[in-house]
Amino acid sequence: MRSMQHNQTKQQNRTATQTRNMKGSRLKGTGKKAEEVHDIFLGSRYQRPSDKHRALKVERMLEAFKTLANEAPDVFDSIAPEMLQRSIWSWRGADPLLSKKFNNWVLSDYQFSSFSDILPKHEPANPVAQVPRVDPAQLEAAHRAFLDALSNRFYGDSHRWDASTRDQFIILGMLASARGHGVRQGMIVHSLGLEMSESGVRGSNTVRAAKIALTRLAKPLGLQLFAPASGHGGERIHAFDDSELAEVVHRFIQHHDARMLLPATVLTSPSDA
Numbered sequence: 001m002r003s004m005q006h007n008q009t010k011q012q013n014r015t016a017t018q019t020r021n022m023k024g025s026r027l028k029g030t031g032k033k034a035e036e037v038h039d040i041f042l043g044s045r046y047q048r049p050s051d052k053h054r055a056l057k058v059e060r061m062l063e064a065f066k067t068l069a070n071e072a073p074d075v076f077d078s079i080a081p082e083m084l085q086r087s088i089w090s091w092r093g094a095d096p097l098l099s100k101k102f103n104n105w106v107l108s109d110y111q112f113s114s115f116s117d118i119l120p121k122h123e124p125a126n127p128v129a130q131v132p133r134v135d136p137a138q139l140e141a142a143h144r145a146f147l148d149a150l151s152n153r154f155y156g157d158s159h160r161w162d163a164s165t166r167d168q169f170i171i172l173g174m175l176a177s178a179r180g181h182g183v184r185q186g187m188i189v190h191s192l193g194l195e196m197s198e199s200g201v202r203g204s205n206t207v208r209a210a211k212i213a214l215t216r217l218a219k220p221l222g223l224q225l226f227a228p229a230s231g232h233g234g235e236r237i238h239a240f241d242d243s244e245l246a247e248v249v250h251r252f253i254q255h256h257d258a259r260m261l262l263p264a265t266v267l268t269s270p271s272d273a
Helices: 002-023 031-046 051-071 073-092 096-107 141-153 163-177 185-192 201-221 243-254 257-261
Strands: none
Touching (some): 141 163, 141 243
């Protein structure tokens, strides 16, 4: 009997101790802190980062790049120019003058000046389009369907587009703005920010790939988008096949949110006034 009572007393004491541990000071004092830590974890991963988190991330990224440069200098040397170039493009859009300054800086000017020295001191311009918007009701069926296809292709935030989509938008905009007249390949490549390749093969392949992708978009609709290119190298001429379709696409491009990617000469063409 005493043995049974003793066992019951031990069991009650053990249960009481466990209950105190579950609801007592040990977990009671840390419960709120645990929730805060959990909220911070969720906030940093799934919510918009605060200024503090952003500053910490930038600091860690800079530290990572410095470590990579020290541990694998050949790798860093090969990817750093491309990374900087793409970052400038996403930030400033197609800026031929800045592109030229950057190319010179990467090749030799880095020895004499800092990267900040080549950056413009003003915000990038985003001129208001001077051409009327396209009225789909006034377009023939094939042109209307093509604009729908372009709207689906160039959808969302242009800063999140991949490189091929940006290339296609810039090339389409430049050729459309010429209204059927030709545009030199050298000018197109320059506007894409691809002048770092000495042989020019990379720029040529980029233009070709973009035109093929856009042609495939138009072909099912019975549209001949581009005229056959003529010439060689930087003097090779690219143009729309139909000046009427070029005008329609130009007006579409001029009212697209991503028009800031285009060279300033395209956005402020005298023929738009």
